[in-house]
Amino acid sequence: MAETRFDMKKQDYMSLCKAYLTEELSKRKVNQKALLKAELLCEEAILKVAQYAREDTTLSIRIRRSIGGTYVEIQAKGEEIPELFGDGNISYAAKTLESSEEDIDTGLLILVANEKHVKYSNNNGTNLFKITVGKSEQSTTRLTLYALAVSIVIGVIFKLFVPEFVNTGLCTYIFVPIRTMFMNALKIVVGPVVFFSIVTCISQFTNLSELGKIGVKVICMYMLTTLIAIVVGFGMFFIINPGMWGGALIGNLTTLEPTVSTGVAVSILSTIINIIPANIVRPFLESDTLQIIFLAILLGAAVGMIGSYSKIVRDLFEAFNELFLTVTTLITKLIPLVLFSSMFIMLTTTGFETMKAMFGMALTDVLALSCMMVVYGILILLIGRLNPFTFFRKNLRGMLNAFSLSSSSASMPVNIKICTDDLGISPKVCNFSIPLGATINMDGVSVHLAVASMFLAKMYGVEVPHSMALSIIITIVMLSLGTPSVTGASLVCLGILLDMIGVPMEAIGLIIGVDSLLDMFRTVSNTTGDIAVTLIVAKMEKLLDIDVYKS
Template identity: 40%
Template sequence: MRAYKRFIADDQHIEELVDFVRSTLDQYGIKKKELIRAALTAEEAAASLIGHKSDPEEKGDPYIDLTIRGMLGTVTIELHAAGEEYALEQSMSSDALSLENIPSSDVQDTLRQIILGSYSEGLKYRHKNGVNYIQMTVVRSKNAFLFRTLGAMAAAVLLGLLFSSFIPTDVNASINHLVLQPVKTMYMNALKMIVAPVVFFSIISCLVQFSDLTALGRIGGKIIGFYLFTTVLSIFVGLTSFWIFKPGDASLTSSLIANVSSLPSGSGSVSIRDTIIGIIPSNVIDPFLKADMLQLIFMAVLCGVATNLIGKYSETLKDLFQACNDLFLKITTLIIKMMPLAIFCSIMSLILTPGIRTLLSALEIMGTFLFGLLCMMVCYCILMVIIGKMDPVPFVRKYAPYMLQVFSMASSNASIPINMDACEKKIGIDKKIYSLSIPLGATLNMDGTCVHLAVFGLALAKIYGVELSAGALLSMVLTILILSVGAAGIPGSGLICLSVLLTQINVPMEAIGLVMGIDPLCGMFRCMSNCLGDVVASTVIAKSEHMLDMKIYHAK
């Protein structure tokens, strides 16, 4: 939607401009609070343009052009008028915004200036070719990022099919090698860079909020116990899904990608003993360099508990840890803004590299995996009824939009801010619960990954003719359990875990080539299921601790 109107640039026509803004925004369905703020800001912005308009005798039209645009839930206002360049911040914060120049008796004007002062930061100003432009965002769509991501996915599929059909194979291979793969690699490296400090400082900033360590131990025990239960449940859901559909065709072996050297290989020896011993690092640097999640969690818990015990320096360290947490979450947000580009390159590379026929064949295994995730969603609802003694319908209704957002991110760690926002504002969970459960869940609770490993591990074993005995299946279950606990919540970690699992069950590593192409899409579904499990656990534990605001939970 778009609305445009031209106004004479003088003080007598500002009221007409404001009325137009109000009526147009009202037609767009803008809430009253945002409407009033936008109208006041537009009035002040128009006044600043009039104050710096061109001399009537000089070149330039004595008009203000106003355009209101609405697209995909985002509404913006733009005003422009010919005039000299000036500093908008100073103009709007001088006499017009100075509370000292406003009579104390004029309460309405005083409140108006306070609103303007808080809203003026959202303005964007530029001067080009003798014209001043002011733009403001009235409402920013919460799904704008999702729309961009879905658009990138659709464009990647369309261009990928066109390129694979009409462009020579050698040219497609060059495009993939020189453009698509480098973008994917840089983006994944950026996520790997940020994952360690995000997990470390998120957990510390959470633990330092607990002055009562007994309460921390009780709540932490409940959270970890619930995560362990759903992890075991998800493994058996994955195994059952495979046995129902039995995906995997030996003819797919010929479609394997020969070169899997770029995939980081894991150790084939995965034991409970080694995992427990490896929790404690030999120094404080290696966990960050290697992004070892279990060691980072150990160090974070140790630092968080110790911070509450050191006396006079506790408050200083708490502020420092909270500042570091805010810093790295903001960096994560900035990195995630590049997700649509990374998704575009990933999906287009997926289509160009293995070919559409191989992709469609491998989707049989992926379909079984998605069935397993659907079963886990049903299990979550049942657990909320039985353990939480609560209606899951409000939860599903409120968290569904967030599921689409975390789906597009494909990273449990990057989704931490989104899940925390959902817990607090939509579901009503106390901060003491979600600030511990969400960061822990992003590392420890990987239900979607467990379903993925079970289905894909058994399917690839079937393709290569590997028979699994009862003992081998038990070993596989334990391996998946260990891998899910230590998996990093970043794109690509599921593929690394799968390589370790295949080695454990004696399936050739070359089998990774079959699923390497579709893993980005699988990763999105894994992340969505992982995050759903984290928020469900947070809700159930909050209910048991009487830290769930039922008014917010049931609010429509």
């Protein structure tokens, strides 16, 4: 752990801080992109701390490492920073709707937009920023891809050259227990993660009427693209039907799995009636997805209606949300090991047909996500009356950035810059819509949930009746609304959807091998949808500089 202090009376303390941070983080082998982002966030935090610091005080910078990654702590004695004691990025973004471009504090916006990586507190008159430099999410992705390649090679070798009883023994006593323990751990957080994510999200919309027509239009457009994404996902699945690529595999799939129910009897009326639970505990005990979502929406909407207690309760929900997201992050660090186990089981017990079907599902997912790019272009052309080719040409940098980072939240600073500098969108729109979109607009996740759930149902021989269509669509919409922005969050949401349609959660093991790669494509769809909606609303509200857009 490294720590140093800087005299804030010196005019050159900022350059000294930056040099110190660069040197210390480089020693810890932080990659270049994470280093640049950390420097930007630390610079804005230092400026805020200095702005509210007491006279004759010093600035302390501490760099520490733990299981969760690398952190930079910046602190100095001073008054509370009032802008950071609000309700988070959405409330701040809402305020920017009534602000002129000159009034917007860009540095504060950067800190708020990266709320996931920046924590602020003031204890005993000391301002403290804790900034997560973090292990690059790409390093986890690379490790997962390495595990995929190695598992395929070893699985093929064992399938071809090792006796079947040896493979069965390895699966039964080593790899199946590993996967089962992982799935059990994932089941622990499934309900709480979705519940607290949706409560936290909904509770921030208590002042929706104050957002004005810009905010309402942005939210309506996000809901429209989400519904289109679900339709595209289902449509592409039924056109390609990747579940048939591997033939009849249900017999092999169930040899090492729990008993699979192959039918789900449900009516639309019973689905609607059962949305409202009889008590507040049963939805979590029975893992009833729609009831959990209903409770989350109800409590989230009620949080802002309890007067002086609203902030206390909201902070409590946000704390629980952060707690379970951290638990999820810790659990998903085991994904490379679980991936290896799942691929070994699949290759040695079901053969290459299952693997062919898995890659068929991945291809279907990518094609559906590509169709969403066409949808964005059509919406820009028909509603925005703008040239969509200009949009994609100017947003190419943002798409590549999202693909490499695999995180909508991490992509926000670049996306905001593209909106203002390249597309000519007023900050009054993009400073609100981009952070909001990173929270609730998950078109890529919606596509994936539709494709993956139908694929796994097909592979496990589960018939999904048409009467469940409405409840499935509602569930996907709400899951996309509350999808946590952590690695492996899509697996959590998929687990809930599978449980709802009668497919065992262990089925996730079939697609976990390609999930990390697909996550990159999903992020591109998520962020491109955010920017496309921002552009359309800006054009509708005459807050778009056409000359900049066409230049």
